[in-house]
Amino acid sequence: EEAGVQRDRVVPAEEWLQKWAAGKTGFHKERGHPYKYLDVLVNGRSGLRIFFPLCGKAVEMKWLADLGHRVVGAEISERALREFFSEQGLPYREEAVPGVPGARLLQSTCGNISLYCCSIYDLSSAIIGKFDGVWDRGALVAVNPCDRQRYASLMISLMEKNSSYLLVTVLYDPNKHKGPPFYVPEGEMRSLFG
Ligand code: SAH
Numbered sequence: 119e120e121a122g123v124q125r126d127r128v129v130p131a132e133e134w135l136q137k138w139a140a141g142k143t144g145f146h147k148e149r150g151h152p153y154k155y156l157d158v159l160v161n162g163r164s165g166l167r168i169f170f171p172l173c174g175k176a177v178e179m180k181w182l183a184d185l186g187h188r189v190v191g192a193e194i195s196e197r198a199l200r201e202f203f204s205e206q207g208l209p210y211r212e213e214a215v216p217g218v219p220g221a222r223l224l225q226s227t228c229g230n231i232s233l234y235c236c237s238i239y240d241l242s243s244a245i246i247g248k249f250d251g252v253w254d255r256g257a258l259v260a261v262n263p264c265d266r267q268r269y270a271s272l273m274i275s276l277m278e279k280n281s282s283y284l285l286v287t288v289l290y291d292p293n294k295h296k297g298p299p300f301y302v303p304e305g306e307m308r309s310l311f312g
Pocket residue numbers: 131134135145146147171172173174175176192193194195198236237238239255256257260
């Protein structure tokens with residue numbers, strides 16, 4: 119029964135852009151997550167390619183880049199990406215993305231952080247390649263329930279064989295709290311990624 123809750127709700131892209139414009143970004147964690155989350159994802163490996171779907175201005179992108187990994191992110195809000203580079207004190211350049219009309223690539227000048235400003239659904243492994251790790255915090259839970267299957271299939275298609283996927287979700291009673299984030303029942307996570 120709980121699986122049916124929130125099923126038909128949709129947060130349109132415009133609403134996310136408005137949140138960023140109004141600074142209503144309570145989901146952003148200025149001080150990041152505990153470092154041990156990074157260790158779980160990296161698991162002793164070096165020089166990884168890490169993907170941040172629905173990246174916002176997550177500070178962990180900078181942390182992983184500083185550890186020598188290459189980071190790629192996807193985010194519809196251009197404001198979020200500009201805030202990321204300016205708040206992290208990173209110079210960046212900007213270019214169009216061949217094959218994805220309207221998309222922009224904002225890339226740190228040293229080249230190790232590449233953030234695509236477009237919908238995640240406009241990307242594929244042909245455009246951004248494959249990854250050794252995915253940092254999914256505030257991403258699956260922000261995806262509209264009707265798009266979950268498509269999102270999960272895309273994530274799986276972006277993963278190298280020995281890739282690891284760090285998924286941060288929230289447990290709560292969906293009948294009492296509305297979100298976002300959306301409520302993702304554990305059984306559904308298993309069927310999406312299992
Ligand atoms: N992962 C980030 C942001 C979580 S909030 C963090 O941990 O802070 C979800 C983000 O997804 C918002 O910044 C929103 O603008 C972005 N977003 C929503 N739909 C998207 C889509 N289809 N493609 C890319 N980004 C999207």
